[in-house]
Amino acid sequence: MATATPERTVTPAGGDDQQLNPKARRSVGGTLLSVLAWIVGIGFFFPILWMVLTAFKQEADAYTTPPKLFFSPTLDQFRAVFDAGIGPYLLNSLFATVVSTILVLVLATPAAYAVSLRPVKKVQDVLFFFISTKMLPVVAAIVPIYVVVNDIGMLDNIWTLIVLYTAMNLPIAVWMMRSFFQEVPKELLEAASMDGASLARSLREVVLPVISPGMAATALICVIFAWNEFFFAVNLTAARAATVPVFLVGFITSEGLYFAKLCAAATMAALPVVIAGWIAQNKLVQGLSFGAVK
Amino acid sequence: MAEVEFDQASRIYTPGAKPAVNRLDLIIDDGEFVVLVGPSGSGKSTALRMLAGLEEIDAGQIRIGGKNMVGVASRDRDIAMVFQNYALYPNKTVGENMAFPLKMRGVDKAVQQEKVKAAADILGLTDYLDRKPRALSGGQRQRVAMGRAIVREPQVFLMDEPLSNLDAKMRVSTRTEIAAMQRRLGVTTVYVTHDQVEAMTMGDRVALLKDGALQQFATPAELYDKPANVFVAGFIGSPAMNLFTLPVGAEGVRIGSSDLALPGSLHSRISSAGQDTITLGIRPEQWAVGGDNGDGAGGVKAQVDVVEELGSDAFLYAHLDDEKQTPVVVRSAGRSGARRGDQIALTPTSEDLHLFSPETGERL
Ligand SMILES: Nc1ncnc2c1ncn2[C@@H]1O[C@H](COP(=O)(O)OP(=O)(O)OP(=O)(O)O)[C@@H](O)[C@H]1O
Numbered sequence A: 001m002a003t004a005t006p007e008r009t010v011t012p013a014g015g016d017d018q019q020l021n022p023k024a025r026r027s028v029g030g031t032l033l034s035v036l037a038w039i040v041g042i043g044f045f046f047p048i049l050w051m052v053l054t055a056f057k058q059e060a061d062a063y064t065t066p067p068k069l070f071f072s073p074t075l076d077q078f079r080a081v082f083d084a085g086i087g088p089y090l091l092n093s094l095f096a097t098v099v100s101t102i103l104v105l106v107l108a109t110p111a112a113y114a115v116s117l118r119p120v121k122k123v124q125d126v127l128f129f130f131i132s133t134k135m136l137p138v139v140a141a142i143v144p145i146y147v148v149v150n151d152i153g154m155l156d157n158i159w160t161l162i163v164l165y166t167a168m169n170l171p172i173a174v175w176m177m178r179s180f181f182q183e184v185p186k187e188l189l190e191a192a193s194m195d196g197a198s199l200a201r202s203l204r205e206v207v208l209p210v211i212s213p214g215m216a217a218t219a220l221i222c223v224i225f226a227w228n229e230f231f232f233a234v235n236l237t238a239a240r241a242a243t244v245p246v247f248l249v250g251f252i253t254s255e256g257l258y259f260a261k262l263c264a265a266a267t268m269a270a271l272p273v274v275i276a277g278w279i280a281q282n283k284l285v286q287g288l289s290f291g292a293v294k
Numbered sequence B: 001m002a003e004v005e006f007d008q009a010s011r012i013y014t015p016g017a018k019p020a021v022n023r024l025d026l027i028i029d030d031g032e033f034v035v036l037v038g039p040s041g042s043g044k045s046t047a048l049r050m051l052a053g054l055e056e057i058d059a060g061q062i063r064i065g066g067k068n069m070v071g072v073a074s075r076d077r078d079i080a081m082v083f084q085n086y087a088l089y090p091n092k093t094v095g096e097n098m099a100f101p102l103k104m105r106g107v108d109k110a111v112q113q114e115k116v117k118a119a120a121d122i123l124g125l126t127d128y129l130d131r132k133p134r135a136l137s138g139g140q141r142q143r144v145a146m147g148r149a150i151v152r153e154p155q156v157f158l159m160d161e162p163l164s165n166l167d168a169k170m171r172v173s174t175r176t177e178i179a180a181m182q183r184r185l186g187v188t189t190v191y192v193t194h195d196q197v198e199a200m201t202m203g204d205r206v207a208l209l210k211d212g213a214l215q216q217f218a219t220p221a222e223l224y225d226k227p228a229n230v231f232v233a234g235f236i237g238s239p240a241m242n243l244f245t246l247p248v249g250a251e252g253v254r255i256g257s258s259d260l261a262l263p264g265s266l267h268s269r270i271s272s273a274g275q276d277t278i279t280l281g282i283r284p285e286q287w288a289v290g291g292d293n294g295d296g297a298g299g300v301k302a303q304v305d306v307v308e309e310l311g312s313d314a315f316l317y318a319h320l321d322d323e324k325q326t327p328v329v330v331r332s333a334g335r336s337g338a339r340r341g342d343q344i345a346l347t348p349t350s351e352d353l354h355l356f357s358p359e360t361g362e363r364l
């Protein structure tokens, strides 16, 4: 080492330049790229920021152009939204989302196992069947669904939504979970079975911890889809079982002139998903980049 | 502890295709260390996995301690396996990994702890019991995998190339440790490797497979000294045995233009076989090297291509003076001064040369 250091100082300047230049160029390029990324990011984020800010304004402040950035925040609009009766809708949404997501995970996990680690015969056909259920436009399916639901007297019932949301998310969940299962080395299961674990136990004690990031990612996707679902909800529910998106639309019609109040309602509709995403963030990143960082 | 028997055991992955393991017959004694060795794709892993219950036994039987294992689940076979990639449970600590087989068998918590501690002591893992596998080096992971196998005191240990992810030095030291541990525990062990050095140094007996068929099942010494066929002869030993298929002459065999006189006993073995051609096997150390100054008269002429100097001895890679320029490997004393391009004369030194039938490849 002692001899190497002086040698380096006498290297011709050209050599040093060649080492420095790319680095310098990279940092200029990097800065440009991050500026661009910030601009794009803010561009996407701005409407949401505007929505959240407006939700905390008085109606009078909500209409100024350019929008006021400094104002005295108020919770009046949120109070007004609650007074308008969002509460039951929130509860309906929450119930439908949580129960359908749990059902999806309970059903999708064994299904995904059967199309990945210990594949059944005709795996390809089974997988195609799952995904094919998503090919029919919901709009085309709604009439028969409506007729059936009506005939069995389940209109405006939250369990109808739960069944539909479960069915709607199941294929996606099976496909997602399958890819996570496929990342699990099959030797883990073999080792567990040799160590004396039953299939159920080796799945629970060995495989599930490994794929838990994937399950979190799957669950979050299901939560988002179920929470935001509008079409079934608006067509199949009325006063008792309606969910937040239905409320929001009704709210726009009745209170369309009150921007701040609308923004407060929209913020409340968006918030749970954002919170769920935030909680699942770590797992989610792990889950979505599962193969890459393993 | 138990005896393990493969009785005409076969595995056919795809119906109609060649079996991956074909009518394998092995009787492994209680407490014995048996190595399955063979080239890639020869069915070693498949044979081991059949014993483990991870592959079907499509024909024949496998018995452990006299009990037929066909249709018996892995977890009921009382065996433990060390996998090539170790298959440690990534979300469990080292201690939990090693305790897992005990936990699954409902062993008392306190006993679990005790056994894990004892195994960790033996393997030098005591300081790592609370770590996750990903925070361990390859060698440490390998030990954890060993630990998970030994805490259970199973009837049989199975190991599928457990050293192949270690560096060369670790491999040599771990090799000795595994062999020593097996002798101390006295548990019947079946060990798969494609490395003939591992096979020769670790096994009480070695089973050599090729294309799913057993070639020879014998002690390392017997495998080396009395290979059952040409394949075994070529596989065991490094550098490989020289194999020549030659016409039989009056006093021996003819190599190229010269007659190679063979020791009397060998010659009578050839005559009694009644063949006009014969496959002759000569190990690199079974040659004596003479120079071209005439002291090797009567020997086979060859020209040196490469000299591999190992210190204590040297390997000469040469070709014979015949029209095919048949390659030949010779072990000579170290620093003998042999150089590329040298003419040498080779004479077989030993009466224990190997004779095989050119048609069947079987030992004569
Ligand atoms: N799941 C499988 N399906 C079909 N064929 C297989 C399967 N597993 C192995 N084979 C075939 O069986 C033969 C034996 O394979 P095996 O893995 O036992 O070889 P091996 O001796 O362990 O080789 P290696 O030293 O490369 O590990 C090979 O020809 C292989 O292609």
Ligand SMILES: [Mg+2]
Residues within 6 Å of the ligand: B044, B045, B046
């Ligand atoms: Mg193998």
